[in-house]
Structures are given as structure tokens and as C-alpha cells.
Amino acid sequence: MRYMKDNASTRVVVGMSGGVDSSVAALLLKQQGYDVIGIFMKNWDDTDENGVCTATEDFDDVVRVCNQLDIPYYAVNFEKQYWDKVFTYFLDEYKAGRTPNPDVMCNKEIKFKAFLDHAMSLGADYLATGHYAQVRQVGDTYEMLRGVDSNKDQTYFLNQLSQDVLAKVMFPLGHLPKKEVRKIAAANDLATATKKDSTGICFIGERNFKEFLSEYLPAQPGKMMTLSGIEKGNHDGLMYYTIGQRQGLGIGGAGDPWFVVGKNLSENVLYVEQGFHNEYLYSDALIASQLNWINGANLAGPLECTAKFRYRQNDSKVTVIPLENGNVRVDFHERERAITPGQAVVFYQEEVCLGGGTIDEIIKNETSIDYVG
Amino acid sequence: MEPIYLDHAATTPIHPEVIKAMIPALEDVYGNPSSVHHFGRRARQFLDEARRIAAKSIGAQEKEIIFTSGGTEADNLALIGTAIANQHRGNHIITTTIEHHAILDAAKYLEKRGFRITYLPVNESGQVELSALEAALSEETILVSIMTVNNETGVIQPIKEIGAILNNHLAYFHTDAVQAYGLLPLSVNDLGVDLLSVSSHKINGPKGIGFLYVKDGVTIESIQHGGQQERKKRPGTENVVGIKGFAKAIELVMIEMQDRNKRYGNYKQLFLNTLDEQTVNYQINGVHTIASIANLSFPGTNVESLLTNFDLSGIAASSGSACTAGSVEPSHVLAEMYGSANETTINSIRFSFGAANNEQQIKMAAEKVAAIVARLTKDNDIR
Numbered sequence: 001m002r003y004m005k006d007n008a009s010t011r012v013v014v015g016m017s018g019g020v021d022s023s024v025a026a027l028l029l030k031q032q033g034y035d036v037i038g039i040f041m042k043n044w045d046d047t048d049e050n051g052v053c054t055a056t057e058d059f060d061d062v063v064r065v066c067n068q069l070d071i072p073y074y075a076v077n078f079e080k081q082y083w084d085k086v087f088t089y090f091l092d093e094y095k096a097g098r099t100p101n102p103d104v105m106c107n108k109e110i111k112f113k114a115f116l117d118h119a120m121s122l123g124a125d126y127l128a129t130g131h132y133a134q135v136r137q138v139g140d141t142y143e144m145l146r147g148v149d150s151n152k153d154q155t156y157f158l159n160q161l162s163q164d165v166l167a168k169v170m171f172p173l174g175h176l177p178k179k180e181v182r183k184i185a186a187a188n189d190l191a192t193a194t195k196k197d198s199t200g201i202c203f204i205g206e207r208n209f210k211e212f213l214s215e216y217l218p219a220q221p222g223k224m225m226t227l228s229g230i231e232k233g234n235h236d237g238l239m240y241y242t243i244g245q246r247q248g249l250g251i252g253g254a255g256d257p258w259f260v261v262g263k264n265l266s267e268n269v270l271y272v273e274q275g276f277h278n279e280y281l282y283s284d285a286l287i288a289s290q291l292n293w294i295n296g297a298n299l300a301g302p303l304e305c306t307a308k309f310r311y312r313q314n315d316s317k318v319t320v321i322p323l324e325n326g327n328v329r330v331d332f333h334e335r336e337r338a339i340t341p342g343q344a345v346v347f348y349q350e351e352v353c354l355g356g357g358t359i360d361e362i363i364k365n366e367t368s369i370d371y372v373g
Numbered sequence: 374m375e376p377i378y379l380d381h382a383a384t385t386p387i388h389p390e391v392i393k394a395m396i397p398a399l400e401d402v403y404g405n406p407s408s409v410h411h412f413g414r415r416a417r418q419f420l421d422e423a424r425r426i427a428a429k430s431i432g433a434q435e436k437e438i439i440f441t442s443g444g445t446e447a448d449n450l451a452l453i454g455t456a457i458a459n460q461h462r463g464n465h466i467i468t469t470t471i472e473h474h475a476i477l478d479a480a481k482y483l484e485k486r487g488f489r490i491t492y493l494p495v496n497e498s499g500q501v502e503l504s505a506l507e508a509a510l511s512e513e514t515i516l517v518s519i520m521t522v523n524n525e526t527g528v529i530q531p532i533k534e535i536g537a538i539l540n541n542h543l544a545y546f547h548t549d550a551v552q553a554y555g556l557l558p559l560s561v562n563d564l565g566v567d568l569l570s571v572s573s574h575k576i577n578g579p580k581g582i583g584f585l586y587v588k589d590g591v592t593i594e595s596i597q598h599g600g601q602q603e604r605k606k607r608p609g610t611e612n613v614v615g616i617k618g619f620a621k622a623i624e625l626v627m628i629e630m631q632d633r634n635k636r637y638g639n640y641k642q643l644f645l646n647t648l649d650e651q652t653v654n655y656q657i658n659g660v661h662t663i664a665s666i667a668n669l670s671f672p673g674t675n676v677e678s679l680l681t682n683f684d685l686s687g688i689a690a691s692s693g694s695a696c697t698a699g700s701v702e703p704s705h706v707l708a709e710m711y712g713s714a715n716e717t718t719i720n721s722i723r724f725s726f727g728a729a730n731n732e733q734q735i736k737m738a739a740e741k742v743a744a745i746v747a748r749l750t751k752d753n754d755i756r
Contacts, residue, residue, distance in 0.1 A: 037685070042700040055698035063699070074681045075699030121678055121749060122685060 005125065007033040012170060013119035014038050014128045015111060016065070016073070018058030021130030023065045023192045024181045025172040029128055030069045037122065038066040038073040041115055043082035043106070044203040054205060064191035078114050085109035087203070091216055094239040097265045098342030101157075101358075102201055108160035116168060126170045133158050133353070134174030135166050142166035144294050144353045149177040156311045159346040159356030160292045210240050222268035224249065227261065227280060227371060235270040238263045243372055244281060244338025259338075262371030271371050280371070282335045283364045288345045288357035289327045295354070299328065306348045309339050309359065315348055328357065341372055376687040377738045381575075381637075381727030382524055382552060382666055383691055387618070388577040388728065394621035395579065398614040406611050407602065416613050423620035427584050430623050431569060432560040439585045439603045440616055444551040444572030447585035448475035448518075450596055450607065451547045451568045455516050456483050458594040462543065463513035469493045469501050469530075470709045471523050474694065476549055477705075480518075489513070498660035499528035499710050507538060514544040518568075521553035525693065525706040525723055526659035527666025529557070536565025545591055551575055551583075555626040556634055556663055567591050573615065577728055578622030582615030633728075638664035640726035640735045647739030653746050658707060658721055668707075670721040673750040676701045679722055682745045688738050692722050 014026040016038040029036045040055075040062045047053040059075060066073035086105045093100030111129065119127045131154045132147030142163055147153040161169070173181055185193035198205075204212045213219075219237030226232060232251050235241065240248075245260040249272060261280040262271035273280045286309075293299065299322040306315035307330060317333035330345055339362050346356035361368045378386075398419060404412030406420045421435075428435045441447045456466060468480050470492045480490045491509045493501050501519060510517075517539055521532050532548055539546045547568035550559055555576035561569060568591065572583040585607075587593055593606060600608030626633070644667060648655060658668040671679065676692045677700065683690055693704035703718040711717050726735070 039681075040699055042696075042698050047696065052697050059698040072684065073699075074677070074684070075695070075701075076677045076681075077700035118678065122681055 008035060010126070011035040011037065011122075011124045012126045012128050013122060013124040015115060015130075016040050016062045017130070017198070018061035018065075018192065018195075019130065019198060020185050020190070020192045020195055021132075021173055021181060021197075023061075023130075023190050024185050025128055025130040026065065026069055026071065027184065027188055027190065028172045029170070030071060036069070036071045037124070038062055038069075038071055039115075039119070040073070040075040041110070042075055042077045043079060043086075043110060045079050046203075061192050061195065068188075068190060076115070076118055078110055081114045082106070082110055082203075093342045094213065094217060096342075097238055097263045099242040099340045100342045101344050102203075103157045104160060104344050106202070107157055112158075112161055112165045112169065116165065120168070126168055128170040128172055130173055131158060131171050132173055132178070133171045135169060135171060141295055145174070145351045146348070146353060147171075147174045147176075149179075151312070152178045155348075155353040156308055156344065156346045156356075159294075159344055159353060160290075161294060162292065163294070163296045166294070210236065213239060220268055222270065224251070224270045224272050226273055227271050232258070232272055238265065238268060238270055241270055243340040246276075262369075264371065277337070281337045283332070283339050283362045283369065284335060284366075285329055285331045285363040286339055286345065286359050287323070287327055287329055287361035287363065287368075289360050291326065291328055291355065291357040293355040298322070298326070303347075303354075305354060308346045308348070309336060310343055318347075320347060327360070329363070339372075374687055376684075376689055377734045378729040379688060379690045379724045379726060379738060381729065382527070382723060382725035384574045384580065385577045385727050386729050387579060388622060388625055390625060391578055391618045391621045395614050395618040398617040402613065406613060407600075416611075419613055419617050419620075420611055423616045426620045426623050427571075430554075430559075430627055431571075431586055432562055433586050434589060436604065437561075437586055437589055439587055439606045440611060440619075441583050441585055441607055442581055442612070443574070443583040444473070444549065444570050445475040446607075447570035447572070447583050448473065448549050449479045450585050450593070451549075451570060451587075452476060452479040452516070452518060453483060453596050454593040454606070455545055455547070455568065455591065456488055457596075458592040459515040459545070460488075463511075463515045465489045465491070465511055465513035466516045466518070467491045467493060467506065467509050467514055467544070468518040469495065469520070471495050471499070471501075471525075471706045472518070472520055473524055473549055473551070476518055476520070493519075495528075495706075495709050497710050499523060499526045499658070499706070500661070501530055501535075503531065503534055503538060506535060510538075510542060510544065514542070516545045516547060518547040518549070520549040520551075521557065521559070522550070522663045522666075523659070523706060524552045525704055526668045526710075527552070527662035527723075527725075528659040529553070529661050529663055532564050532566065540565055552663065552666070555630065556637070556665060558630065561586055561588065568593075573619035573622055576622050576626045579615050579618040582612050582619045584619075634664045637726045640730055640732070641665070641667050641724075643732060643735045644724060644726070644739045647736050648743055651740060651743030651747075653743045654750070655746070656717075658710065658717065665726050667724045667726075668721055669724065670707075670717045671746050671750075672716065672720060674720045674746060676719055676722065678749055679720070679745065682749065683722075683742065686741050686745060688741055690722050690724050693718075 012034045016022040090100045090102045116127050132152040133155045134145040136143045224232045224235050241260045251258040256275040258272045261273045303320040307318040319331040321329045347354040362372050402415045404416040406417040424435045424438050427438045484490050493505045545567040548566050549570045551572045554571045567588040569586040574580040656670045696702050707718045
């Protein structure tokens with residue numbers, strides 16, 4: 001059961017990134033009287049020849065904030081685990097022509113597994129992070145709720161968390177709007193109060209994505225074609241493109257803009273079509289694997305709920321149908337645009353995040369469409 | 374409960390008598406030692422006295438002592454200063470792979486500027502082998518820099534033997550004696566060294582002060598410029614307060630050297646005995662080590678988890694070096710001893726004993742260490 005001990009004897013490890021969110025998370029817990037410890041995770045080695053890594057400034061910020069709060073701070077290195085569990089998956093997915101979601105995998109394998117284990121090995125009762133999500137205990141079960149700031153809600157990335165994990169997790173910011181978090185940081189004069197939010201994938205940072213990926217995967221340029229076989233130019237390598245993408249195709253000419261609608265891996269062809277609402281971008285259903293149901297129970301029969309197919313998208317009404325192999329079929333109540341294999345599909349009922357899985361197949365007119373890769 | 378300090382190789386508490394000795398330099402004697410008036414002369418007296426004490430402690434002459442801001446500056450001056458002043462004689466420098474980064478990074482700096490550096494390996498005991506040095510020496514060699522005692526393992530290097538080899542060679546011999554000074558008797562003539570670095574805060578003196586011994590006749594170029602101080606080898610107004618405290622710390626350590634050796638050695642033995650009583654699985658890294666340092670490997674654990682757990686239980690120890698983002702890097706010293714893939718490089722902790730300790734603390738600390746190691750290795754089985 002949660003909250004049996006008084007706060008002062010409850011040890012909470014806060015995963016601190018050097019950003020404003022985790023800083024405020026630590027501050028709030030400290031104000032509530034917990035025994036708070038700040039820990040910085042180093043997951044990626046980009047140390048230059050002078051021994052300086054980009055994580056240096058972030059760690060410095062963690063140090064400054066922890067000193068302001070008068071809490072101990074440490075760092076922990078998960079470079080090996082991150083490489084094995086997240087980066088390898090990331091590259092494999094791109095190799096397979098899909099668009100991976102390393103943040104979901106990082107939460108599942110690193111933050112809420114390796115890091116959680118580390119926190120527990122330090123005698124922690126809980127692990128806290130600056131995620132915008134909420135945990136609610138209902139009887140013996142833990143539910144994960146969306147963060148109240150719908151624009152910042154991060155449950156999409158947390159869809160793989162289990163009951164065991166939620167029992168040990170705190171999200172001190174879940175009930176706060178981001179604006180309020182900034183305000184708290186400023187009012188308490190935290191060193192990170194005005195620090196810019198980080199964007200993009202953590203290990204790529206501000207670098208050019210194409211350049212980064214090309215360091216690890218050989219790019220194979222090929223043809224861009226319409227699905228009816230008309231050549232529209234060349235692509236730089238299928239992995240650089242995602243379904244629904246408009247930027248960077250370089251197809252000029254009259255008429256509507258061009259969009260990526262699919263990939264043919266064996267022929268190394270990128271399929272493009274014209275118009276935001278092009279028919280080929282739309283589908284009726286999907287098949288998802290790697291399902292996690294947060295309440296721990298497998299789906300027994302069809303479920304009416306809502307779903308997100310990408311981060312920060314509005315929910316769509318769906319029917320989730322369990323398949324025999326443990327996967328699910330997700331039927332859209334209205335056609336969906338640019339569903340992308342490799343991304344997460346995450347299910348909700350009102351404010352409760354039910355869990356999610358990885359998008360594997362796209363279905364249109366009861367046929368699995370092969371042109372999405 | 375008060376935390377227990379087992380990190381004396383990182384820095385030491387200031388001796389109360391050192392603090393007392395510094396007060397006049399803070400209160401009354403504020404003159405600039407270079408000034409030609411009463412105030413300056415009084416400060417100069419402190420400086421002269423300190424230089425006498427420092428010189429005597431290693432059997433040197435006063436004019437052979439250059440006060441610096443500490444060990445790092447002394448090492449940099451020794452390496453870069455002699456390299457630049459002697460580049461007409463050759464461009465080859467020999468050092469070891471296990472030096473402190475003050476030496477390693479200065480060597481890299483020189484490498485970028487055209488000097489050829491040979492990094493001698495060490496054996497599994499953590500010692501440099503003389504045959505490797507002899508093989509590396511050439512007519513081009515202008516400087517050999519080998520530490521007296523390694524800061525991570527406490528392994529004592531064969532400085533006297535190296536000095537003897539270099540006696541017949543034109544190359545200068547520098548030793549970073551930061552970890553040795555105060556626990557090992559060091560006579561520059563006995564050892565046959567031309568340059569020797571010392572830091573004050575490792576011997577219960579204040580931080581921000583140290584000295585470099587430069588044998589009379591050794592040519593060295595200053596790496597900073599702008600004054601006559603320290604025979605123009607280290608310009609800048611002298612840190613009189615620090616120097617005064619440093620001198621007192623030297624006086625004390627010279628009187629107490631034997632006693633400290635015995636005491637710290639006893640602490641180490643008591644610590645190890647207590648670990649044995651608790652049946653902790655550990656190995657000692659390095660052979661022939663200094664009294665104050667025990668570098669221990671705990672199989673099945675990792676440094677970050679150990680150090681964090683220790684600190685949360687009130688035990689201050691350390692390991693290797695941290696990267697700029699705080700996470701602990703595998704020890705370069707242990708990697709040289711055992712190979713970089715060896716687990717020892719990521720499961721070893723340096724405990725260093727000293728003035729802040731007493732027997733009761735040592736026993737308590739060892740018991741806590743034992744409990745933490747037992748818990749962490751048990752966790753491993755479950756995972």
C-alpha cells in the first residue's frame with residue numbers, strides 16, 4: 001500500500017534531467033517533507049576529445065537545483081543498457097522501414113526499469129519524475145491518469161508501465177499546468193526556472209536527424225514514385241521519411257503538395273501522393289502488438305474506448321478487439337490519416353490511460369495495406 | 374549520525390595548528406612580499422621561512438622551491454615548463470598510463486604541439502617496470518615523469534631505481550609526489566629526481582597552495598608571465614596566507630610522519646579485518662601500497678551504486694574519476710592493470726584513511742560497507 005510511512009521517513013529518488021519539470025518535481029516533494037534524493041541519468045556517450053559531453057550543462061543544472069533544495073545528488077550511467085535496449089531497437093525499426101518511438105522504449109526499459117531498480121537499491125520507497133501524468137490508487141489497483149495539462153500530458157509515452165511500476169512511482173507535476181510549473185520554479189528562484197524545454201529525441205538533441213542516423217545506418221538512395229508507378233524524383237534513404245511527411249521531398253510543380261504515403265523496402269521505393277487528404281493516407285483499422293494493459297488484465301472481449309496514434313493528437317473513438325495471438329485489432333470509428341507503423345497506439349477511457357501497444361499493420365477495406373512498409 | 378570521511382586521498386581536514394598559524398597572515402601581515410617597506414618585509418619573512426621549511430623537508434635548497442597554486446599547477450609547470458625550455462635537446466617525453474590527469478592532460482597538450490610522448494604501462498600489481506622505461510629511453514628523451522604513489526591504488530613506484538637509471542641519461546626526472554609526501558620520507562638527492570610536485574591540502578594544510586621542486590641547474594620556462602616572484606618561474610603575488618599554513622602543515626607532518634604512517638596503516642588493517650569478519654567478498658587492488666589507501670574491488674557490484682549507497686549511509690569514499698556529467702567513469706588506472714574489459718574497473722572503491730578518523734569510526738564504516746555490499750550482491754542474484 002502507498003503512503004504508509006510518514007513523509008520524512010519516505011525516501012523518494014527523483015530522476016532529474018536538469019530541466020525545469022524535474023526540478024520542480026524535486027522542489028514539491030521536498031516541500032512536502034519527503035527524504036528526497038536527486039539522480040541524473042547519463043544514457044548516451046557523446047564525450048568529445050576534451051572529455052566534455054553535452055550532458056555536462058544539464059548535470060550542472062541538477063547540481064545547482066539540488067544545492068538550492070539542499071538535497072543530495074548523484075549521477076548514474078545507463079549507457080550500456082540504453083544502447084542495448086533502446087538504441088538497438090531504434091536502429092532495427094528504421095532498418096525495417098518503420099518509425100520507432102524511443103521515448104516509449106526508454107521509459108519502459110530504462111527510466112522505469114533500470115533506473116527504478118537503481119533507486120530501489122538505494123533504499124528508495126518511490127521513484128518520482130517530472131512527467132505530466134497522474135497515478136491513482138483504486139482498491140488494490142493503480143490507474144494512470146492523464147496530466148491535467150492536456151497539452152503536456154505524457155501518458156502516451158508511459159503506456160508500457162505496469163502495476164508493479166506504478167506502485168512505486170510518483171508524478172508530482174501531474175495535477176499542474178505547465179504554466180504553473182514555470183511559475184513555481186520562478187517563485188522559488190530555481191536555477192532552471194527559465195531554461196528552455198528540451199525537444200526531440202534525447203540522444204540526437206539539436207543535431208541534424210539525417211546526419212545522425214547516417215552515422216549508424218547506411219543510407220540507400222532510391223526512387224520516389226506514386227503508387228501508380230510514376231517517378232517523382234529520388235529519395236535519400238527510406239529511413240529518413242515517415243508516413244504523412246510533407247517536408248523535404250523536393251517535388252515541385254503545380255497542384256497540391258506531395259506527401260509520403262508509404263515505403264517499399266524490397267524495391268527501395270518511397271511512395272508519394274498529392275494532397276493532404278489523399279485517399280492513400282487514410283485507413284480504417286490497425287493491428288498492434290507488444291500490448292500492455294495497465295490494470296494487468298488481458299483484454300477479454302471488444303472494448304470501446306478512445307485512442308491516440310501519435311503524441312499530442314486528439315483522441316479518436318475506436319473499438320479494440322483482442323486477437324488470439326495476444327495482439328489487438330483497433331477499428332477506427334472514423335477513418336484515420338497517416339497511421340504510422342512503429343509508433344505507439346495508446347488507449348484511454350476518459351482520463352484513464354488503459355495501456356497501449358506498437359502499431360504493426362494498417363488495414364483498409366479489410367485488407368492489410370502493404371505500401372506503408 | 375556524523376558521516377565518516379574515508380577520502381583523505383582527495384583532500385584532508387586542516388590541522389587546527391595550521392589554522393592558528395595562518396591567522397597572523399590574515400590579520401596583521403597583509404603586506405605584499407615584493408614591497409620594499411616594513412609591511413612587505415614582514416610578509417617576506419613568512420615566505421622565506423616557509424621556503425626554508427619546504428626545502429628542508431625534501432633535502433633541497435631554498436632556491437629550488439617554487440610555490441604554486443597546488444599539485445596540478447606544479448605538474449603542469451614541471452611538464453610544460455621543461456618541455457618548452459628543452460625542446461632544442463629533443464622532443465620525447467616518457468610518462469606512465471596511470472598518472473594523475475594533471476600529468477596526462479598536460480602530456481596530451483604537449484603531444485598536440487609536436488612532442489612525442491611514451492606512456493609506460495604498469496603490471497597487474499600496479500607498478501611500472503624498469504625494463505619498459507629502459508626500452509623507451511632514447512637520445513631524444515628530455516623528460517621522464519613518473520608519480521611516486523598512485524592516487525587511486527596507493528601503489529608505490531620504484532622512484533629510486535628509476536632515478537638510478539636516469540642518472541646516466543640527460544633526461545630530467547620529475548615525480549608527482551602529491552600522494553607520497555608526508556607519508557614517505559622523500560629526499561630528492563636519494564631519489565635522484567630533478568623535479569618533484571607537492572600539494573598542501575593532502576597533508577592537512579590549506580587548499581590552493583603547493584610547490585614544485587626544481588633542481589638547481591634544471592632549465593624550465595615559466596608558463597605564466599608578469600612578475601619577478603618565485604625567480605620569475607611563477608609570477609604573481611604570493612599566496613602568503615596559504616604558504617604560511619602550508620609551512621605549518623609541513624612542519625607537523627615531518628614530526629609526525631612515522632606516527633601517521635602507523636596510525637593510518639592500523640586504520641587500513643582494522644578496516645580490512647572488519648570486512649573479513651563480515652565475510653565480504655573483496656580483493657585488494659595493487660601491491661606494495663601506501664599506508665593510507667586501500668583500493669578494493671567488490672565483485673558483482675558497481676561503483677555508482679556503491680558510492681551512492683555509501684554516501685546515503687554516511688560513508689564518504691571515492692573511485693576513479695567522474696566525467697563532466699557526474700557519472701563515474703571506469704578507472705583508467707585499474708584498466709591499465711587488468712585490462713579495460715575487466716569488471717574490476719567498474720566495481721572498485723578507494724578508501725583513504727587519515728586525520729579525520731578514529732578506530733571506532735573505521736570499524737563502524739567497515740560494518741556498513743559490508744552490509745551494503747551484501748545487500749547489493751544479493752539484489753544481483755534476484756535480477
